[in-house]
Amino acid sequence: MFLRAITTLFLAHAPLVLSQTLTNPVVWQDHPDLDVFRIGRTFYYSSSTFAYSPGAPVLRSFDLANWEAVTHSVPYLNFSPANNYNLTSNSRAYVKGIWASTLRYRPSTDTFYWLGCIDGGKTHVWSSPGGNARANGGEVPTETWNWTPRPVIDKCYYDAGLFFDDDDSQVYVVYGNTQIRVAQLSVASNGDLREVRNQLVYTSSDMTLEGARMYKRNGEYWIWVTRPADAQFVLRANNPWGPYTRRVLVERIQGPLTSAGYAHQGGIVDTEDGRWFYAGFMDAYPGGRIPVVAPLTWGGDGWPSLVRDSANGWGKTYPIPVATTRKVNVLGPRVDEFRGSKLGPEWEWNHNPDNGKWNSGDGLVLRTATVTGDLFAARNTLTHRIVGPKSRGTFRIDVGAMRDGDRAGAVLFRDRAAYIGLHKTGNTASLVMVNNLNLVEGSWTTSSTGSVVATGPSVTGEIWLRIQADITPAFGTNTGRQAIFSYSTDGRTFTTLGPAFAMSNSWRYFTGYRFGVFNFATKALGGEIKVKSFAMELV
Numbered sequence: 001m002f003l004r005a006i007t008t009l010f011l012a013h014a015p016l017v018l019s020q021t022l023t024n025p026v027v028w029q030d031h032p033d034l035d036v037f038r039i040g041r042t043f044y045y046s047s048s049t050f051a052y053s054p055g056a057p058v059l060r061s062f063d064l065a066n067w068e069a070v071t072h073s074v075p076y077l078n079f080s081p082a083n084n085y086n087l088t089s090n091s092r093a094y095v096k097g098i099w100a101s102t103l104r105y106r107p108s109t110d111t112f113y114w115l116g117c118i119d120g121g122k123t124h125v126w127s128s129p130g131g132n133a134r135a136n137g138g139e140v141p142t143e144t145w146n147w148t149p150r151p152v153i154d155k156c157y158y159d160a161g162l163f164f165d166d167d168d169s170q171v172y173v174v175y176g177n178t179q180i181r182v183a184q185l186s187v188a189s190n191g192d193l194r195e196v197r198n199q200l201v202y203t204s205s206d207m208t209l210e211g212a213r214m215y216k217r218n219g220e221y222w223i224w225v226t227r228p229a230d231a232q233f234v235l236r237a238n239n240p241w242g243p244y245t246r247r248v249l250v251e252r253i254q255g256p257l258t259s260a261g262y263a264h265q266g267g268i269v270d271t272e273d274g275r276w277f278y279a280g281f282m283d284a285y286p287g288g289r290i291p292v293v294a295p296l297t298w299g300g301d302g303w304p305s306l307v308r309d310s311a312n313g314w315g316k317t318y319p320i321p322v323a324t325t326r327k328v329n330v331l332g333p334r335v336d337e338f339r340g341s342k343l344g345p346e347w348e349w350n351h352n353p354d355n356g357k358w359n360s361g362d363g364l365v366l367r368t369a370t371v372t373g374d375l376f377a378a379r380n381t382l383t384h385r386i387v388g389p390k391s392r393g394t395f396r397i398d399v400g401a402m403r404d405g406d407r408a409g410a411v412l413f414r415d416r417a418a419y420i421g422l423h424k425t426g427n428t429a430s431l432v433m434v435n436n437l438n439l440v441e442g443s444w445t446t447s448s449t450g451s452v453v454a455t456g457p458s459v460t461g462e463i464w465l466r467i468q469a470d471i472t473p474a475f476g477t478n479t480g481r482q483a484i485f486s487y488s489t490d491g492r493t494f495t496t497l498g499p500a501f502a503m504s505n506s507w508r509y510f511t512g513y514r515f516g517v518f519n520f521a522t523k524a525l526g527g528e529i530k531v532k533s534f535a536m537e538l539v
């Protein structure tokens with residue numbers, strides 16, 4: 001009843017919450033390694049997701065301030081070894097997979113291309129038709145997205161930036177760490193990409209530079225490169241192969257949030273009327289890496305500058321870049337009742353799922369997919385980014401069909417995890433709060449499968465499981481932001497279970513904390529849970 005009321009309220013009012021000011025962070029969710037570009041009136045944003053599946057989510061906006069999720073460029077991780085990405089062997093792919101990848105649109109063939117170097121090895125390529133995107137102001141109908149893998153390029157384009165030059169006949173990828181290279185690609189008549197030339201275009205002798213993106217403005221070529229993780233530099237030349245001249249854009253600039261890192265590793269995009277904006281991200285752990293946007297001005301000498309606030313820092317707000325009546329379903333508070341057979345683009349599994357073990361329609365059914373004592377080894381944990389600064393995620397779950405030995409619940413998922421859930425023993429499903437689920441930094445093997453620190457009553461039917469998480473940035477501090485776990489039997493009155501959990505601010509797992517729902521077996525497969533709804537609300 002309560003959740004239904006929220007759904008109605010949210011759906012009825014969603015379009016009205018569109019902001020008329022650009023407020024940073026533009027999305028208070030973990031969307032790192034961004035690549036932004038525009039087709040007509042539509043802005044696109046690609047980001048990286050490591051071992052989460054589907055990977056490389058695509059966001060869209062009509063004003064650069066309000067963003068929604070539309071698709072994933074990598075519908076499943078077709079990387080090797082497949083067992084790691086599918087969690088079907090003893091190894092796993094946490095912190096492997098997709099990082100610093102790139103997405104662009106090729107107008108002449110109406111094709112979106114995504115590419116990224118996987119695990120330091122080869123560059124994977126996926127593409128989707130655009131449904132005549134250019135003629136439609138850049139808009140792509142949801143049902144048009146259809147990502148298919150292309151032949152792998154047998155070379156690592158480290159931190160790749162794809163660029164289709166004006167006339168679309170020239171295709172470049174700028175990439176590298178400190179030694180910045182440009183690869184020129186050919187596009188076969190079937191759309192496959194192949195390298196035809198490769199050249200070192202810039203060597204940094206005084207600092208590490210990476211995260212390259214290429215642009216063209218007024219006939220000049222620009223490569224944007226970051227010094228991790230605190231500065232953005234720009235390289236300028238009159239042809240793609242150089243020679244390039246370097247300047248700094250922002251270096252340790254005071255950000256719009258305290259205890260977040262410096263904005264860096266971004267890209268630029270122009271509006272239809274020719275104004276330019278820079279989007280970068282800040283390390284904002286425990287929540288992950290979150291995007292900030294600011295306008296650029298171009299000097300008489302042709303070099304760009306960032307528009308700063310009165311304190312010479314990154315503005316908390318700027319005028320909205322584009323006045324538009326186009327609406328988006330802004331990323332943030334929402335309710336999902338799993339009414340479609342497909343999951344919405346806000347959801348990602350912990351690794352490639354076992355698609356035979358879940359279905360969505362009138363709720364989400366999760367059948368146990370793995371027999372294990374280790375949540376990190378269990379397939380089909382479904383995760384959702386947390387919206388900052390403070391929010392709660394509530395899963396309404398029917399646990400009536402759990403079987404002896406099964407474990408299910410709501411997890412605050414990262415390399416230092418905790419959950420509230422049910423442990424079923426015999427015919428009894430008991431509420432528990434478990435913390436101390438840990439991975440070893442670096443090897444990402446499991447060092448601890450968790451400790452039951454509180455128990456609650458037994459449950460037979462429906463239960464609401466809630467995690468309230470404060471992801472206000474605390475990066476570089478010793479403050480462990482807190483999460484609180486609670487449950488309810490009526491969806492209205494919630495009872496806290498267990499101690500508050502202090503989240504880790506370490507950057508090494510890269511991805512920030514997420515809300516997740518899981519169901520695994522410790523004895524035998526066959527049990528299931530039904531997730532009737534998920535609600536995320538700011539608190």
Ligand SMILES: *[C@@H]1O[C@H](CO)[C@@H](O)[C@H](O)[C@H]1NC(C)=O
Nearest residue numbers: 076082083086352353354355
């Ligand atoms: C891995 O999982 C994906 C879907 O999630 C599936 O398409 C693929 O066949 C699986 N590969 C192996 C080797 O099991």
